[in-house]
Amino acid sequence: MNPFQYTKAKTAEAAIATLLQRDNAAYLAGGTNLVDRMRRNVAHPDALIDVSELPFAAIGEWEGGLRLGAIASNSATAEHADVKRDYPMLSEAILLGATDQLRNKATNGGNLMQRTRCSYFMSPDFPCNKREPGSGCSAIGGFNRILSVLGTSDNCIASYPSDMSTALAALDAVVQIRTPNGGERSLPLVDFHKLPGDTPEIDNYLERGELITAIDLPAETKKFAGHSTYLKVRDRHSYAFALVSVAAGLIVDNGKITDARLALGSVAAKPWRDREAEARLIGQGPSRELFRDVAEQVMADATGYGENDFKIELAKRAIVKALTQL
Amino acid sequence: MSNPKPYNTDPTEVGWPEEESLVNATVSRRNFLRAATLAAAGLGLAPYATLTGQGSAATLDLQDFVEIETTINGEAMKMKLDPRTSLLDLLREQLGLTGAKKGCNQGACGACTVHVGTDRINACLTLAAQIDGKEVTTIEGIGSAEEFHPVQAAFLEHDGFQCGYCTSGQIMSAIKVLEDDHAGSDAEIREWMSGNICRCGAYKGIVESVKAVRDNTLDPQALQKGESLKR
Helix, strand or coil: CCCCEEEECCCHHHHHHHHHCCCCEEEECCCCCHHHHHHCCCCCCCEEEECCCCCCCCEEEECCEEEEECCCEHHHHHHCHHHHHHCHHHHHHHHCCCCHHHHHHCEHHHHHHCCCCCCCCCCCCCCECCCCCCCCECCCCCCCCCCCCCCCECCECCCCCCHHHHHHHHCCCEEEEECCCCCEEEEEHHHCECCCCCCCCCCECCCCCCEEEEEEECHHHHHHCCCEEEEEECCCCCCCCCCEEEEEEEEEECCEEEEEEEEEECCCCCCEECHHHHHHHCCCCCCHHHHHHHHHHHCCCCCCCCCCCHHHHHHHHHHHHHHHHC | CCCCCCCCCCCCCCCCHHHHHCCCCCCHHHHHHHHHHHHHHHHCCCCCCCCCCCCCCCCCCCECCEEEEEEECCEEEEEEECCCCEHHHHHHHHCCCCCCCCCCCCCCCCCCEEEECCEEEEHHHCEHHHHCCCEEECHHHCCCCCCCCHHHHHHHHCCCCCCCCCHHHHHHHHHHHHHCCCCCCHHHHHHHCCCCCCCCCCHHHHHHHHHHHHCCCCCHHHHHCHHHHCC
């Protein structure tokens, strides 16, 4: 690991000011992804600003919904009584990700900031446009079994593996951000992460110095409690990244679907929320045929890259299975 | 709890807990590494990081070395570290607490599992700087040869291991799985123990060990078996 300087911040303002005075500093929260990348020579910040003790660890009521502090651990979030009662899909998704050891360290803000597990991104010996812009993509034509089939570009087919974010996307979560000028801004979770395009090295729409302070769940999506599921398909029964995951919610009234949420994980560089598919479900009677039609529509623009071709059909079947369970 | 040990800049004078806790801490490689790391740290006697100013625009002093106070297995200590030091390397290479193992060093195997506060974590992905002010418990802190922790005794009784490399981590995880009430069924035990890989495949014995403690079916004499294992 390259040498770096360290400090622990007690206020967001101090953390931001300190980061901005350096060209190559990074925030450190749980460190479960950042430390791993630094050790593998994938990330080389020359200074770490420890934000793990900033006062953003609370989870509590917010405008009828729930505010999840950015520094609250994934464990604390998954086990929080209000999360389990009002947004059980989020609890399920978190508990299907990683392990208790990792969830205890990993924070909610850090979960959004985790980077792809593309094996070429994580291996500095190989070209990778996300790690080293302009060097090329080794995954196109290479080992790409776990990588994206939606929203890819000729520059990058990395996938974003967060289970938590997939559920947050389906639940209309909003990311709260502290800005360098002392202000606050918010971004819907579905607009937080960025598709690769011509700049795959940039994962999201955070500006330099900005700091996530909270993730808000709206009151509106509490209604999916008891009418939602998180389906994760992976190579082994536990402790593996998803090949495909589906966060789905369905409200059925008098035999008709009155509201729906549908987001896919690990198929793109961001949680893949499909509002057109949701609109197509609404007003219909639930049936396997309808779900299959919708699944075909969701995956209509998907592109396989060889090893990951199977993900396209797998995603369709996972969508049907998840919706059928509701 | 004892008072924090003062930081001493002379590496030959620093009182390290292994001298008190490990009778046979004479492994030359370990002592060499410990002295070498401390000597390197001693070169940069930067003042302890403090917040500079209180204003909103004030920046923090970034430090080349970080000074921490922590409690490890009940013993309060104070030390100055290269910020790259992981908790696992601090435990193994500097404190001589080699129970936590370095398997993958990337959070995938669980061999380095220790407790920080009430949580189990991967010591390999934890920067030692982040245990400042926290309490750490390792396998060395949960039982003794005279009186095993029940989970230790259960692993012996139920063949919860073969080679033993993953065992410290397995036991530290099993303790939390039991405390956190995630041992309701075999399936639940397997799910909540899945962060600890065993390449010998002793999973059946591991599940049986957890169940034996859960169901309190352990022979009380098993707790004293450590005496007979002394060589």
